[in-house]
Amino acid sequence: MAERPEQARGWGLLGELSAEFTGTMILILFGTGAVAQVVGVSLGAHDSIAWAWGFGVTFGVYVAARLSGGHLNPAVTVALAVFKGFPWRKVAPYALAQTSGAFVAALLVRWNYTEILAKFDPGHTIKSQAVFSTLPGNGAFPVSELGALRDQVIGTAILVLLVFAVTDVLNDPPRANLGPFIVGLIVVAIGMAFGVNAGYAINPARDFGPRLASYLTGYHHAWRDQYGNLYFWVPIVGPLLGCLVGGAVYKFLIGNFLVKGGVQEVGRAPAPESG
Template identity: 75%
Template sequence: MSKGFMKSGLVGEMSAEFAGTFILILFGCGVVAQVVTAELGDHDSISWAWGLGVTLGIYVAGRLSGAHLNPAVTLALAVFKDFSWRKVGPYVIAQIAGAFVAALLVRWNYTEMLAKFDPGHTFKSQFVFSTLPGNGSFPISEWGALRDQIIGTGILLFVIFAVTDLLNNPPGANMAPFIIGLIVVAIGMAWGTDAGYAINPARDLGPRLASYITGYNTAWRDQYNNFYFWVPIVGPLIGGVLGAAFYRMLIGRYLAKAGEQEPGRVPAAGDR
């Protein structure tokens, strides 16, 4: 394989990660902007739109890059699934860039609504783009939010590893993207209060940067004036690796042993 082909292959994968994350954020930040500024919808519609955004983003990017769309996923796959470490940086850059550009588009499209709802561009509408502890309303510290992000992303990666493990019983007929979207919906409905379930450093950092350069001067801080931007970066990276590790420890290693002990077993539908 020539170096030129390998280079163009990585460029294609980065393009897919950019596009998939772009689609994810269009639906995710878009629905929050609609609910916050126009009161069209509620928490459940936010959870569903984020989940569907994940599903659609995976369908967009899946064939070329595997559709990580999340640095926590990329890191966990590098640690546990032999994903190439040399691709980790390029994938993360593409994911953040896709999230950033999509958030700029949401910011532009909702310019008038945001200006009417929050003329000063304050925390009142900041969480359209990036997360805040306690969703900006409840008494959660950055340390409580960090705990929440570790747990939430751990759940995400634990179940993603389960539904994509060919030795398990993964969903067939290309249904995995839909199931992964449902995982995000469930996390939003059950783990959304403490920190807004970023569970994805690119999802938070890209839109946070977009909001900062378009008038949100407090984008890097929380409502208590603490530097907060690091929480939805560090928490998911830790949680993702821990969730994947727990899957390997509790489930994955036993599936591998079962496969060795039953070499003639009939594969499940998802194994093919």
């Protein structure tokens, strides 16, 4: 989840979009697959879902990072355009590739778990909709749309702030190509701490692509929540607002105090002596 590596620029936009499509597909395969097991046959629990989403992010970023930077999330792409100079002309194509990858992955999970979902929820109702898309209060607790929107703003702000922190070469980023693993841990932590109010979509592509796939395969109520209200906009608008908040917090509280070549000496933890 960073700007596209300098070495990969020779591949062109097609390679970048292919990477974003494939990386996001990997993310959704692991995430929705884990939810399908938990919802359909009670194999696992909330923690296994959180870890699966985190591993999905890690593996997806490793797949895509060389060609595209491994954004896998339109909110991350927008934040990079606003705060890090990522080209605006690529924002919409990246978002489309990410959403398409999520859509295809959800179709594969829907197909693979056809028998289990049909047994668990023959009418393909709200009961199993959470396999593919998020709901306020995870479909079980009394959380309003505005409450879910607030949650998505906060969760995505945390995501973007921390992604900026671990990918900023002027800060102290992870070495030995551990960045994608750390970003995956960020998603696990968000799921464990901010998972109940809105299912921690924190990614418009992650929610809209699978929501569309479920709608086209029998979940005719997919655009609404358990109260019958139109809900699909919440995990789109919330992350797009939250990414701006998180990026601004990092920029003004951390980034502006970093200088070319390292951190300002005041308050800096000394680097270990060589030799």
